[in-house]
Amino acid sequence: MASNVHPQNVLDYHGTNTIFSVWNFKQLPAQQLKDAFEKVCALVINLNHSAAIRFPDNGASCVMGIGPMAWQIVGLPHPAPRELNDFKEIAGAKYTAVATRGDLHFHLRALNSSICYDMALEISKILSAVADPVEEVHGFRYWDGRSILGFVDGTENPQGDQRAYFGLIGDQEPAYKGGSYLFVQKYIHDLQAFKALPLEEQEKVFGRYRDSDVEMSDELKPSNSHSALANVGDDLKIIRDNMPFGNMSTNEMGTYFIAYASTFDTVNKMLINMFVGDPPGNYDRLLDFSTAKTGSLFYVPTLEMLDSMSSGDFTLSGAAPLGDTNVDASEVLNNKKTELVVELQSLGIGSLKS
Numbered sequence: 001m002a003s004n005v006h007p008q009n010v011l012d013y014h015g016t017n018t019i020f021s022v023w024n025f026k027q028l029p030a031q032q033l034k035d036a037f038e039k040v041c042a043l044v045i046n047l048n049h050s051a052a053i054r055f056p057d058n059g060a061s062c063v064m065g066i067g068p069m070a071w072q073i074v075g076l077p078h079p080a081p082r083e084l085n086d087f088k089e090i091a092g093a094k095y096t097a098v099a100t101r102g103d104l105h106f107h108l109r110a111l112n113s114s115i116c117y118d119m120a121l122e123i124s125k126i127l128s129a130v131a132d133p134v135e136e137v138h139g140f141r142y143w144d145g146r147s148i149l150g151f152v153d154g155t156e157n158p159q160g161d162q163r164a165y166f167g168l169i170g171d172q173e174p175a176y177k178g179g180s181y182l183f184v185q186k187y188i189h190d191l192q193a194f195k196a197l198p199l200e201e202q203e204k205v206f207g208r209y210r211d212s213d214v215e216m217s218d219e220l221k222p223s224n225s226h227s228a229l230a231n232v233g234d235d236l237k238i239i240r241d242n243m244p245f246g247n248m249s250t251n252e253m254g255t256y257f258i259a260y261a262s263t264f265d266t267v268n269k270m271l272i273n274m275f276v277g278d279p280p281g282n283y284d285r286l287l288d289f290s291t292a293k294t295g296s297l298f299y300v301p302t303l304e305m306l307d308s309m310s311s312g313d314f315t316l317s318g319a320a321p322l323g324d325t326n327v328d329a330s331e332v333l334n335n336k337k338t339e340l341v342v343e344l345q346s347l348g349i350g351s352l353k354s
C-alpha cells in the first residue's frame with residue numbers, strides 16, 4: 001500500500017471494552033447535516049490522536065464507517081465505493097439476515113471503559129442535534145475472548161500481514177484503496193436453550209471443542225456447524241472483531257458481529273452459507289440459538305480521506321464533483337422509498353404507503 005494512505009484502526013484485535021453505535025441522520029437541510037458530518041470527521045481524528053498521546057498503552061481508538069444513504073445525504077463524490085449499497089436481506093427457509101438502515105457507525109475500543117464513554121459522549125455532542133442514535137451496544141471481553149455462549153471467538157481470524165490483505169481495499173478500487181468495507185449485525189442469543197444442550201452438542205454447533213478451543217477433525221465436524229459453513233475458503237477471509245454483551249434486566253444476551261473486509265462479497269458469501277445453507281437447507285445450526293436483529297454495511301475511509309472530508313474537499317481524481325449540498329435530506333430518503341416501492345412492485349409484493 002502507498003505510504004501516504006493510512007487506514008483507521010481496522011486491523012487491530014478485539015480489545016477489552018467497546019462501544020458500538022449507529023446514528024441515522026434526521027430529515028434536515030443537507031447543509032446542516034454536512035456541517036455536522038465534517039465536524040465529526042475532524043473529531044474522529046482528534047479522538048485518536050488524543051488517545052494515543054494521553055493513554056498510549058490503552059489500545060484506544062475510534063473507527064467511523066459511513067453508510068450508503070449517508071454517502072448521498074452529505075454529498076460525498078460519485079462513484080461511491082463499488083460495494084457500498086444498502087445491504088439486501090438474505091432470507092433462508094427458516095432464518096433471515098435482516099437489513100437495517102445505518103448512516104454512521106462508530107467502533108470505540110479501549111482497555112479502560114472510561115475512554116470509550118468519553119469518546120461516545122463527544123460524538124453525541126455533535127450528532128444528537130442532527131441524527132438519531134438507533135443502536136448502542138457496550139461489548140466486553142469475556143474471559144479469554146469467549147462469546148457469551150462460552151466458545152472462543154476469533155481464533156481463525158487472519159494474523160499478522162494477512163490482516164491488511166483481507167481487511168483493506170487494494171488495487172481493485174484505486175480511489176478507495178486503504179479503506180475497508182464494514183458489516184455489522186446485532187445478534188441476540190437464546191442462552192437458555194443453548195446451555196440446555198449437552199456439551200458435546202454445543203461443540204457440534206461450532207465444530208470446535210469448547211475448553212481447548214481446538215477445531216474438530218473434518219470427519220467429526222458436522223456439515224451444519226458454524227465453522228463448516230462460515231469457512232468459504234482460505235483465500236476468502238475477513239477480520240472479525242465480535243464482542244459479547246449481556247443485560248440481565250432485559251434478558252438480552254448477545255454478540256455484536258463486526259467484520260472489516262477488502263470486499264463485502266466475502267462476507268455475503270458467508271452469510272448465504274449460514275442463512276440459506278450449503279447445500280440450501282443445510283443452514284448454520286448457530287442460528288437456532290442466535291437471531292440477527294440488525295444488518296448494515298458501511299465504508300470506512302482512510303485517515304487521509306477523513307481529513308479531507310472534514311474540510312469538505314474530498315474529491316476523487318476523474319470522478320464527478322461533490323454532490324449538490326443544497327439537496328434536502330428528505331429528498332434522498334424519499335428517493336429511497338420510491339426505489340423500494342419499485343423493487344417490491346417488480347417482485348409482485350405490492351407497495352408501501354407513505
Ligand code: HEM
Pocket residue numbers: 147149151152153154155156157185187206208226227228230231232238240242255257267270271286290
Ligand atoms: C451469532 C453470532 C456469531 C458468533 C457467536 C460467532 C462465533 C464464532 C466462533 C466461536 C467461531 C470459532 C472460532 C473462530 O473465531 O475462529 C467462529 C468462527 C467463524 N465465524 Fe463466527 N460467529 C457469529 C457470526 C458470524 C457471522 C455472521 C459470520 C460471517 C458473516 C461469521 C464468520 C466466521 C468465520 C469466517 C469463522 C472462521 C471459520 C473457520 O475458518 O474455521 N461468524 N465464529
